[in-house]
Amino acid sequence: xxxxxxxxxxxxxxxxxxxxxxxxxxxxxxxxxxxxxxxxxxxxxxxxxxxxxxxxxxxxxxxxxxxxxxxxxxxxxxxxxxxxxxxxxxxxxxxxxxxxxxxxxxxxxxxxxxxxxxxxxxxxxxxxxxxx
Numbered sequence: 385x386x387x388x389x390x391x392x393x394x395x396x397x398x399x400x401x402x403x404x405x406x407x408x409x410x411x412x413x414x415x416x417x418x419x420x421x422x423x424x425x426x427x428x429x430x431x432x433x434x435x436x437x438x439x440x441x442x443x444x445x446x447x448x449x450x451x452x453x454x455x456x457x458x459x460x461x462x463x464x465x466x467x468x469x470x471x472x473x474x475x476x477x478x479x480x481x482x483x484x485x486x487x488x489x490x491x492x493x494x495x496x497x498x499x500x501x502x503x504x505x506x507x508x509x510x511x512x513x514x515x516x
């Protein structure tokens with residue numbers, strides 16, 4: 385049963401990562417996140433620098449909220465948005481895992497290559513040319 389939970393957790397994590405990268409794939413949404421990283425803003429304020437409708441900005445914000453990157457609250461007639469740092473940690477964790485994997489692989493490759501320089505040559509094997 386524990387293996388089933390682990391598989392389900394892995395699948396849910398992959399869905400979350402997919403939603404974050406999908407949300408960040410669009411330039412307008414990246415610009416919105418960039419603006420919100422400086423502090424909360426109303427939807428109207430977020431829409432000002434963009435040459436698209438307020439409805440389109442709202443749709444972009446919905447994608448960002450569904451991905452967990454942004455959250456909003458409505459007070460009266462004003463909807464205020466802010467960055468949700470935990471949403472960014474999903475992508476950060478995924479990238480860190482890949483970086484760690486590749487660093488380990490490259491370390492092993494480096495060890496293998498350095499061992500090859502000091503290993504005795506097999507009889508009949510061609511000589512390695514040294515690099516200038």
